[in-house]
Amino acid sequence: MKTKVATFVIMLIFWVVLSGMFDAFHMTLGVICCMLVAHFSHDLLFYGDAKSTWGRGLLGVITYLPWLFYQIILANLEVAYVVLHPRMLDKIDPHVIRFKTKLKRPISKVTFAQSITLTPGTITVSIHDDKFSVYALTRRASDALPGEMEERVARALESGK
């Protein structure tokens, strides 16, 4: 029931932002649509173990995002430097690295993989259980992994247990 109400509220905020019309007809339509969606798919947004801890998870994500943005900007500057360098082919050294993660929850693994892919110079190729394959553009990009980013993801999302 709690998840239904939460899904309904989130859907309604989406509806209001996207429609932008506040007359009775459109609001009624919105409320009916949101109730239908909340009834049929409330277990999609909050599934499994996320039910009890999503509030804390949200807090963790909010504290994690600014650091991620800082890293993305740093990494973007580095890739821009490498790409614009006249002797670019000496600078890059593409290779695949593999490592094991200690993250347990699926949501934190996905967050970690997306963060790796978002920071330029590294792409997550595959995750099998706890083994990550990461394709890196330069040695410097892969040296930083898993390292601090994994720690921060763990602190943001794993502690909610």
Place this chain on the structure above:
Amino acid sequence: MTILSILATILILLGLFFFFAGTVGILRLPDFYTRLHAAGKCDSLAAMLMICGIAIYNLQPFSFAALLISLKLFLVAAFVFIASPTATHAITEAALVLGVKPWKRTEKKRP
């Protein structure tokens, strides 16, 4: 020229710079995978910066309708941030499964 216009201009110019770097990367890098680095990711930050710039510019003169449009623009930015790495990851894995050969540094003859 208000302070918001200046901020918006700076953000859009920064976004243009990263788009430029990404495009140069696509043209210069040696193989499929390294090009994906440039294509998939310089773009995510550049798109974010440009959309933020446009959203801020759109806020003046301030009105409720303009605020709604800016919120929609931020939603676009958020979804780009989720979808872009997912697509990059999917394309990379598909290429590896199909057996596209990565460029290796050792293949290059060094004097």
